[in-house]
Amino acid sequence: xxxxxxxxxxxxILNILGRLILGLSAFMLIPLAVAIxxxxxxxxxDFFISFLIAASIGFILxxxxxxxxEVGWIHAFFAVSMGWLVSSLLGAIPLxxxxxxxxxxxxxFEAMSGFATTGLILIQDLDHLSFSxxxxxxxxxxxxxxxxxxxxxxxxxxxRPVAVGFYYGEARQEKILPNVIDTARFIxxxxxxxxILGVCVFSAILYSKGLPVDKSLFHAFWLFFAAFDTxxxxxxxxNIAYYHSLTLEMATVTFxxxxxxxxxxxxxxxxxxxxxxxxxxxxxxxLCTFFSLQALLYFSLKGMGHFSIFRKGFxxxxxxxxxxxxxxxxxxxxxxxxPLALISIxxxxxxxxxxxxxxxxxxxxxxxxxxxxFFMEIKRWMMPFKSVYKERFHHLQELILSDKRIKExxxxxxxxxxxxxxxxxxxxIYGYQPVMALFESVSATANVGLSVGITAPTMPxxxxxxxxxxxxxxxxxxxxxFVSLGFILTLFKK
Amino acid sequence: xxxxxxxxxxxxxxxxxxAGISLNEILTNPAEYDNQIVEVEAEVxxxxxxxxxxxxxNISSKETNIGIFSQRRDLDxxxxxxxxxxxxGDIVRIRGTFYSKCPVHEERDIHSDDIEVLKEGAIRKxxxxxxxxxxxxxxxxxCLTTAAVYFIKLGCRKKT
Numbered sequence: 038x039x040x041x042x043x044x045x046x047x048x049x050i051l052n053i054l055g056r057l058i059l060g061l062s063a064f065m066l067i068p069l070a071v072a073i074x075x076x077x078x079x080x081x082x083d084f085f086i087s088f089l090i091a092a093s094i095g096f097i098l099x100x101x102x103x104x105x106x107e108v109g110w111i112h113a114f115f116a117v118s119m120g121w122l123v124s125s126l127l128g129a130i131p132l133x134x135x136x137x138x139x140x141x142x143x144x145x146f147e148a149m150s151g152f153a154t155t156g157l158i159l160i161q162d163l164d165h166l167s168f169s170x171x172x173x174x175x176x177x178x179x180x181x182x183x184x185x186x187x188x189x190x191x192x193x194x195x196x197r198p199v200a201v202g203f204y205y206g207e208a209r210q211e212k213i214l215p216n217v218i219d220t221a222r223f224i225x226x227x228x229x230x231x232x233i234l235g236v237c238v239f240s241a242i243l244y245s246k247g248l249p250v251d252k253s254l255f256h257a258f259w260l261f262f263a264a265f266d267t268x269x270x271x272x273x274x275x276n277i278a279y280y281h282s283l284t285l286e287m288a289t290v291t292f293x294x295x296x297x298x299x300x301x302x303x304x305x306x307x308x309x310x311x312x313x314x315x316x317x318x319x320x321x322x323x324l325c326t327f328f329s330l331q332a333l334l335y336f337s338l339k340g341m342g343h344f345s346i347f348r349k350g351f352x353x354x355x356x357x358x359x360x361x362x363x364x365x366x367x368x369x370x371x372x373x374x375x376p377l378a379l380i381s382i383x384x385x386x387x388x389x390x391x392x393x394x395x396x397x398x399x400x401x402x403x404x405x406x407x408x409x410x411f412f413m414e415i416k417r418w419m420m421p422f423k424s425v426y427k428e429r430f431h432h433l434q435e436l437i438l439s440d441k442r443i444k445e446x447x448x449x450x451x452x453x454x455x456x457x458x459x460x461x462x463x464x465x466i467y468g469y470q471p472v473m474a475l476f477e478s479v480s481a482t483a484n485v486g487l488s489v490g491i492t493a494p495t496m497p498x499x500x501x502x503x504x505x506x507x508x509x510x511x512x513x514x515x516x517x518x519f520v521s522l523g524f525i526l527t528l529f530k531k
Numbered sequence: 532x533x534x535x536x537x538x539x540x541x542x543x544x545x546x547x548x549x550a551g552i553s554l555n556e557i558l559t560n561p562a563e564y565d566n567q568i569v570e571v572e573a574e575v576x577x578x579x580x581x582x583x584x585x586x587x588x589n590i591s592s593k594e595t596n597i598g599i600f601s602q603r604r605d606l607d608x609x610x611x612x613x614x615x616x617x618x619x620g621d622i623v624r625i626r627g628t629f630y631s632k633c634p635v636h637e638e639r640d641i642h643s644d645d646i647e648v649l650k651e652g653a654i655r656k657x658x659x660x661x662x663x664x665x666x667x668x669x670x671x672x673x674c675l676t677t678a679a680v681y682f683i684k685l686g687c688r689k690k691t
Contacts, residue, residue, distance in 0.1 A: 077616065082663040089670035096677035100684060134663070164576040164591055165655075167616040247581040273577055273589070275596045281580055281587045281638065341632065348637040367639030368558050368595055 042524055045105035046112065053108065053116040054123060055098030061124050062091035064180055065173070068131070072169035080169040083134035091127045114520040121509055125149040128177055135170045137161050139494050142501055149505050151177030153512035154395055156269025156362035156486020157504065159494050163274040168255060171272045175259040181512070182266030182296070182395035183224060224300050227307075228265065235261035235292050242285045260285075264292035266395045269362025269486035277365045283348065286365055290355055297359035297390030299402075305433055318432040319391045322405035326388055327358055330381045337377035350378065353487065357385040360396035362486025372489040376472050379489070383476050386485045387457060397484030397511045399453045402432065403446040410443050452515045456482045456507060463503050464491065477504075482511035554592045561631040561639065569629045569641065572649060575621050576614035579607050582636075588646075590623065599625055600636065601643045612652025622650040 065088040072081035106112070125148045133144035143159040150157045151174055160166065160174075239257035244250060256272055263270045273279040277286060295303075302320075305313045314320055334350045341349070349366060356363045364371065371379075389398020413428040420426055428438040436442075457479045464474025469491055477491040481504040492504065510518055554571050557564045573592035580587040585602040591614065603609075614620030627643035 078657050079659050079663070082659060082667055086663060086666050086670055089667065089674045093670060093674045093677050096674070096681045100677065100681050161594065164596075164614055165616055165619075245581075247586075248578050252578065274591065274594070275589060275598070278598065278638065279577060279589055279596075281582055281598055281600075281636065345632060345637045365638075367597060369561075370639055373561070 042111070042527060048102040048105045049108060049112050050115050050119070051098050051102035052104045053112060054120060055095050055102065057095075057116070057120045058091050058098065058123060058127065059095035061127060061180075062088050062095055064176065065091060065131070067176055068169040068173040071172045072167070075168045077167045077169050080131075080135065080167040083131040084169060084173070086134065087127065087131040090130060094127070111520065111524060114517040115524050118513060118517045118521040121152060121513060124180075125152050125505075125509070128152060128173075131173055132160075132170065135166065137163070137166055137170070142498060143494055146501050146505055147174070148177060149508050150486065151175075151268065151270065152181035153484050153508040154178050154182050154266050154268040154360070154397070155481060155484040155508045155512075156263070157481060157488055157492045157508075158270065158486075159492065159501070161494060163272075166272075171259060172255070174270050175262040175268070175272075178266045178268030178270060179228075179262040182262075182268065183221075183228065223304060227300060227303050231265055231292070231295060232258075232261055235265060238288050239285070242282060242288060243280070246280060246282055246285075260289065261292060263363065264289045264361060265296040267293060267296045267359050267361040267390065267484070268395075269356070269364075271363065275368075277363045278367060286348075286352055289361075289363055290352070293355060293359040293361040293363070296361070297394050297396045299391035299393045301393050301433060302391065313433065316431045318405055318430045319401040322401040322408075323358070323390070326385070326401070326404065327354070330354060330358070330385050333381040334378050337375040337381065353382055354385050357382045357485055357487055358388065358390070360386070360389050360398055360483060360485050362480070364487060369490060371487065372473065379472055379476055382487065383472075383479050386476075386479045386483045386487065387453070389483050397482070399450055399483075403449050405430070406438065406442055406446040407450060409438055410446075413438060449514065453482065453511070456510060456515075460503060460507050463500065467497050467500055478507065481507040484508060484511055554590070554595045554597060557629055558595055558597065558639075561629075564629045565631040567629055568626065568644075570624060570626045571641070572622060572624050574614050574619065574652070575610050575612070575623055578613060579610075590625065591620075598638060598640045599627065599643050599646075600633075600640055601646060603646070606646065609646060609648060611648075612654075614652065616655070618654050619652040621648045621652045623647060624649050 065084055069081065069084040069088060071077075072084055125145060128148035128151070129141065129144040132138060132147055133141050137160050138144040138147065139161065146157070146159050149155075156178075166174075236254070236257045239260050240253040243253035243256050248256065259270070259272050262268060269276075271277060271279065277289060299319055302313065302317060331351065331354055334354055335346055338346045338350050349370075352363075352365050353371065355361075374382075387398055388404055389400050390396030392400045392402045409428055409430060413426070416428075417426055429435055430438060457475065460478025460482060461471065461475040464478055465471055469477070473489045473491060476487075476489050479485070480487050481492075491500075551570060551572075552564075554573055557569060557571065571590070571592070573590035575588055576591045576596070577589050580589075582600070585600055586604055586606055588599050588601065588606060588610070589596060590599055610621050610623065612618050612621045624647045625641060625643050626645040626647075627641045629641050631639055633640050633642070
């Protein structure tokens, strides 16, 4: 039986949204503090207004819509999908007020790109953006990477069974600890430890390159947020190419990989067994796909020389595979790559990183399962008719490749593929070349952020909206959005 | 070794000289200008970045950017304003060799022979739009009122 919502269900959802918005307004105090420290008066007003708007809406929702029901999974899923939309809309306000966007849709695009840890940008004159706005842009990736709802709720409420709904709603398939709130807090702990490490490494490199101490520190924070949360924003228009540093590029590669790794694997390596890294199914799948695509890229960039292929090809590929989207290429260089190189980068973006990580895309686990299923079927045909055969794989423990896992893997694989192709077709309708349109569509859906130049303030409005939808749907992995749509449709059935 | 290669590259660059072209033109047709001496005018942005054998500056013109490599380490004495939130950078004219794929740095860059400041940058005046102040006052009152109502309601609920 499908649950049909009533007024108290909506009251409950709006109450959760109110709490979420209050949580978001609290995060806005960070760039506000930066504006005060850096004496940036105009940005101070941008964040003060945005904070007040968000806090007012939050309080109004809490006053008008009390919690009338015990929060259930359906409420959690609806709140998650709406929460990401509302957060991106509210998060766009300070960006729009900065005057660096030609329209509010552009600012919304940027905010959604940040929260979804995508990294596609529509900002203009980025090199003259204030520190506080840059802090907000990068902070959205950090908040989004942790999961907006869970990030807010893990701070605001005590553990409740329904937190599982929020957890799964934000496209995390695995719990690390039995309690979801404890899991969220463990993820926060991991992030903060890496944050300290990352900021130390990045600021040391930047300081050695001649940047002043304060600027080195701020840039280090932002680069860490963008690398570890696989976001891909950078404080300067040239992205990573601005720093002209191979050392920095290698440091970002390390944090990109750490961010793309399953948080469960982090937990296992830290707390249980370091050997897990050599046995893990996702790591093996990653090595297999990465080196295959690297080989493809190598042949397509053959004329460039070994070091150049390493510096340009390897970096773009790892950035695509981890879903980060950092680029060390000059302007327009990526679109001038050989089509085969673009295809290999597109394939890497399609796959993405580990489940329960900050990356988007089909994910290594699902792709690995699909490959295993293929080989399992071949083996089955080669065995005696009555034999029972089950494939096993190692992911933290020995697991059986059950029908449920296979079904899930194929469902997500199909959903991603349909969205990738759908976005590409819309891009082609607007006159972009098929390879380019597919590249940009995959980059948006898989939350990567590499661009061949389609994403620009001058692109058609409809395409901007399509990419916003793709970033949102790709980040939440569709299910919570479909559940919400189903929730709305039941209203019309009454 | 890298220094020597850089020197050789600087002096043995193709003799064709492309003056007064836009940065956008060079970057959209890199093959056409590869290994040629070009002259571009743009704003200096960001910071002076140290590297082996020289320094880097980044320039920007109409949303187009490129890194300029120079062997002169005293560029911060020539350039006074570096484009950022606080200031508009100096507008410079750069004459140098454009490399679509620089054999030394593996980047798309320009190795400068000469850098000249055409127009000095300036400190940017922060202008606070009056509507922002009005909006801040209005929402401050709304936020304060809603927060007060919420906490009063919460207090009443706790009592009951």
